[in-house]
Amino acid sequence: MANELSKPFEKSALSEEDLYKMNKEKKVQITSFAFMIFLTFLAFIAVATEMVAPAFAVPFILVLAGMQFFLQMFYFMHLKDKGHEWANTFIIAGVVLSTPALIALTFLLGMTKY
Amino acid sequence: MADYSAIIKEKKDKSVLMDWLTTVDHKKLGVMYLIAGTLFFLKAGLMAVFMRIQLMFPESNFLDGQTYNEFITMHGTIMLFLAATPLLFAFMNYIIPLQIGARDVAFPFVNALGFWIFFFGGLLLSVSWFFGGAPDAGWTAYVPLSAGDYGHLGMDFYVIGLQISGIGTLISAINFIVTIVNMRAPGMTMMRMPLFCWTSLVTSLLIVFAFTPLAAGLALLMLDRLFGAQFFSPDSGGNAVLWQHIFWIFGHPEVYILVLPAFGIISEVIPAFSRKRLFGYTAMVFATLIIAFLGFMVWVHHMFTVGIGPVTNSVFAIATMAIGIPTGIKIFNWLFTMWGGKLTFNTAMLCASSFVPTFVLGGVTGVMLSMVPVDYLYHDTYFVVAHFHYIIVGGIVLGLLAGLYYWYPKMFGHHLNEKLGMLMFWMFYIGFHMTFFVQHILGLIGMPRRVYTYLEGQGMDTMNLISSIGAFLMSAGIIVLVINIVYSALKSERVVVSDPWDARTLEWSTPTPIPEYNFAQVPQVRSLDPLFYEKIHGDGKMKPAEPLSDIHMPNGSILPFIIGIGMFVWGFGMIMLNMENAIITPYAVIIPGFLLTFGSMLVRSIKEDHGYHITVEELKKLEKEVS
Numbered sequence: 001m002a003n004e005l006s007k008p009f010e011k012s013a014l015s016e017e018d019l020y021k022m023n024k025e026k027k028v029q030i031t032s033f034a035f036m037i038f039l040t041f042l043a044f045i046a047v048a049t050e051m052v053a054p055a056f057a058v059p060f061i062l063v064l065a066g067m068q069f070f071l072q073m074f075y076f077m078h079l080k081d082k083g084h085e086w087a088n089t090f091i092i093a094g095v096v097l098s099t100p101a102l103i104a105l106t107f108l109l110g111m112t113k114y
Numbered sequence: 115m116a117d118y119s120a121i122i123k124e125k126k127d128k129s130v131l132m133d134w135l136t137t138v139d140h141k142k143l144g145v146m147y148l149i150a151g152t153l154f155f156l157k158a159g160l161m162a163v164f165m166r167i168q169l170m171f172p173e174s175n176f177l178d179g180q181t182y183n184e185f186i187t188m189h190g191t192i193m194l195f196l197a198a199t200p201l202l203f204a205f206m207n208y209i210i211p212l213q214i215g216a217r218d219v220a221f222p223f224v225n226a227l228g229f230w231i232f233f234f235g236g237l238l239l240s241v242s243w244f245f246g247g248a249p250d251a252g253w254t255a256y257v258p259l260s261a262g263d264y265g266h267l268g269m270d271f272y273v274i275g276l277q278i279s280g281i282g283t284l285i286s287a288i289n290f291i292v293t294i295v296n297m298r299a300p301g302m303t304m305m306r307m308p309l310f311c312w313t314s315l316v317t318s319l320l321i322v323f324a325f326t327p328l329a330a331g332l333a334l335l336m337l338d339r340l341f342g343a344q345f346f347s348p349d350s351g352g353n354a355v356l357w358q359h360i361f362w363i364f365g366h367p368e369v370y371i372l373v374l375p376a377f378g379i380i381s382e383v384i385p386a387f388s389r390k391r392l393f394g395y396t397a398m399v400f401a402t403l404i405i406a407f408l409g410f411m412v413w414v415h416h417m418f419t420v421g422i423g424p425v426t427n428s429v430f431a432i433a434t435m436a437i438g439i440p441t442g443i444k445i446f447n448w449l450f451t452m453w454g455g456k457l458t459f460n461t462a463m464l465c466a467s468s469f470v471p472t473f474v475l476g477g478v479t480g481v482m483l484s485m486v487p488v489d490y491l492y493h494d495t496y497f498v499v500a501h502f503h504y505i506i507v508g509g510i511v512l513g514l515l516a517g518l519y520y521w522y523p524k525m526f527g528h529h530l531n532e533k534l535g536m537l538m539f540w541m542f543y544i545g546f547h548m549t550f551f552v553q554h555i556l557g558l559i560g561m562p563r564r565v566y567t568y569l570e571g572q573g574m575d576t577m578n579l580i581s582s583i584g585a586f587l588m589s590a591g592i593i594v595l596v597i598n599i600v601y602s603a604l605k606s607e608r609v610v611v612s613d614p615w616d617a618r619t620l621e622w623s624t625p626t627p628i629p630e631y632n633f634a635q636v637p638q639v640r641s642l643d644p645l646f647y648e649k650i651h652g653d654g655k656m657k658p659a660e661p662l663s664d665i666h667m668p669n670g671s672i673l674p675f676i677i678g679i680g681m682f683v684w685g686f687g688m689i690m691l692n693m694e695n696a697i698i699t700p701y702a703v704i705i706p707g708f709l710l711t712f713g714s715m716l717v718r719s720i721k722e723d724h725g726y727h728i729t730v731e732e733l734k735k736l737e738k739e740v741s
Contacts, residue, residue: 006722
C-alpha cells in the first residue's frame with residue numbers, strides 16, 4: 001500500500017521477451033546515433049572544405065537537418081513506437097503549425113516586400 | 115488501515131483557509147479560478163466604465179491622457195489574460211474531469227501550481243498602480259512604445275507579470291491535455307466526448323503553441339528593457355516589426371483560445387435546453403480543429419497597414435476569410451440543434467441562444483476587416499473596437515454567463531435566481547448592443563481608438579453618449595448578477611437531485627454536492643451523451659465500470675502557493691532592477707524569491723508524498739451520506 005511505494009523491487013519485472021526487445025532497441029539506438037554523427041560529419045565537411053560548392057552547401061545542410069530532425073523524433077524520442085500516437089499527433093501538429101510561421105517570418109522580415 | 119483514517123481526519127481538521135490554500139482538488143481550484151477571474155473581471159470592467167465616463171462628452175477632463183492610456187492597457191490585458199482565461203479555466207477545471215468520468219485532473223499538484231502562478235502573476239501586474247503607474251502601451255505593447263526609451267516602469271510589470279501568469283496558464287493547459295488524453299472513463303472514446311471537452315482540448319493545444327511564442331517575445335522584450343539588449347531597436351540592428359509578428363503569432367490564436375471553450379459551453383447548454391442531441395457533432399469537432407489550424411495562419415491580418423506587401427496581405431486576407439467557413443458550420447449546427455427542439459428559455463438558454471446572432475454580427479465585421487483595401491480605412495478606428503467586443507463580450511462573456519447559470523447548481527448546490535437572472539440578461543444584452551453597435555458607426559465616421567478624447571461638433575457626441583449609457587446599463591446588469599449570487603446563496607432552495615436540468619452529459623450523474631472523489635465507481639460510457647443514453651436505454655443511472663474499491667487520493671500541499679509567492683517576489687525583484695530609487699538593492703529581493711521558488715520545487719522533489727486512500731468502508735459510508 002501507500003507506505004511501501006518507495007521501496008525498491010527485489011527482482012526485475014521484465015520478462016525474457018522484454019529484455020530481448022530492449023537489447024534490440026539498444027542496437028537500433030546505437031546505429032541511428034552513429035548515423036547521426038555521420039550526418040553531422042557530412043555537414044561539417046560541406047562547410048569546412050571546398051568539396052561542395054557554397055550554393056549547394058546550404059540546401060544540402062538543410063536536407064541533412066531534416067533527416068536529423070526525423071531521426072531525433074522517431075528514433076530517439078520513440079515516435080516510431082507503438083502507443084505513441086498522441087505524442088505523434090502533437091509533435092506533428094507543432095511542426096505543421098510552426099513551419100509556415102517560420103517560413104513566413106524569414107520572408108516577411110527581409111527587405112523585399114512581398 | 116488506521117493510519118489512513120488518521121490522515122483523513124487530519125485533512126478534515128484543517129482550517130477552512132488552509133484547506134483552500136493547500137487544495138489540489140480540481141473542483142475547489144475551479145471555484146478559486148472563478149473567484150479570481152471574477153475579481154479581475156470586475157476590476158477591468160470598472161476601468162471600462164471610467165473610460166466610458168471620460169468619453170461621454172467631448173473634451174472631457176474626467177481622466178487625463180496618461181491615466182486613460184493606462185486604463186486601456188490594463189483593461190485589455192486584464193480582460194484577456196486575467197479575467198476571460200481564468201473564468202474559462204474555472205469551468206474547464208471543474209467540468210472536464212466530471213464530463214469524461216475522471217476522479218481528478220491528471221496532475222492535481224500541477225493544477226494547483228498553475229492556479230497560484232497565474233494568480234500571483236496577475237497580482238504582480240496589478241501592483242504596478244502603486245509603483246508609478248500601470249503599463250500604458252496598449253495590451254499589444256508595440257515596440258518602441260513599450261521598449262526602454264518610451265515605456266516607463268509599468269511596462270516592466272507588464273513584461274514580468276504576464277511572463278509569470280503565462281507560465282501558470284501554460285502548465286494548466288498541458289494538464290488539461292494529459293487529462294483528456296489519458297483519463298477518460300471506459301467507453302468514452304474521443305468521438306463520444308462532450309463538445310466542451312473537445313473545445314477545451316483544442317484550446318489547450320492552442321495555448322501550448324501560442325503561449326510559447328508569447329513567452330519568447332516577452333523574454334526578448336525583458337532582455338531589451340532590463341539588460342540593454344537590442345532585439346527590437348532598429349538603430350542597433352534590431353527589428354521593431356518582429357515584436358508585432360511575435361505578438362500576433364500569439365495574439366490571434368489567443369482569440370480562439372478564449373472563444374473555443376465558449377463555443378463548447380454553448381454546445382452543452384443549447385442541446386440541454388432544446389431536449390435534442392447536438393446537431394452535427396462530428397462536423398462540430400472538425401470545425402473546431404479547422405478553426406484551430408487556421409487560427410495560426412492568419413496573424414498578419416492584424417498588421418495589414420504595417421506595409422508588409424500586397425502578396426502577403428492577400429494571402430492572409432484569404433486565410434482569414436476561410437475561418438468564416440468552419441465558424442459558419444458551427445452557427446448552423448447550433449441553429450439546427452434548436453430547430454424543432456422543445457425549447458426552455460431560462461437564463462442559461464437565453465445567454466446561449468442570444469450568443470448565436472451576436473457572434474454572427476462580430477463574425478461579419480471580422481470578414482469585413484479581413485478585406486485589405488477597406489482595412490486601411492477601418493484600421494485603428496472604433497470599428498475594430500466594436501468588432502472585437504462583439505466577439506469577446508457578445509461571444510465569450512455570454513458563453514461564460516450561460517455556463518455559469520447552467521453549471522451553478524452542480525458547482526454550488528443551488529440555482530441562481532431566475533427572475534434576477536432574466537433581469538441581468540436583458541440589461542446586459544441591451545446595454546451591450548447600445549454600447550458597441552454605435553461604435554461601428556463611430557469608427558466608420560473616423561473616430562480613432564485608444565485616444566482619450568474627441569472634439570465637439572464632429573457628429574460623435576450623441577453616439578458616444580449612447581455608448582456610455584449602454585456601458586452603464588451593462589455594468590448594472592453585472593451588478594444584478596453579483597446581487598443574484600449573494601441573494602441565491604442566502605435564499606435559494608438547495609438542489610438535492612443530481613440532475614436538475616434533466617441534462618445529457620456525465621457531470622449530471624454525480625451527486626450534488628459532488629464528493630471529493632467525483633465517482634465512487636468510474637462509470638461505463640455507452641454512447642455520446644452517456645447519461646441521456648442510460649435514461650432511455652437503461653435505468654437512468656450510469657453503469658459502473660469497476661467494483662467498489664479503495665480510492666487513491668492526492669494529498670493537499672502548500673507548496674504551489676509558496677512557489678507562487680516565490681515567483682512574485684523574484685519577478686518583483688527583477689522589476690526593481692529598473693527602479694530608480696529602490697529602497698533596497700534588487701538582488702536582496704531577487705535572491706530570496708529565487709530560493710523560495712526553487713527551494714519549494716526541491717522540497718517537492720525530495721519529499722515523498724504518495725497521497726492517501728479512501729477505503730471501501732469509508733466510501734460506503736460517504737456514499738450513504740450523499741444519497
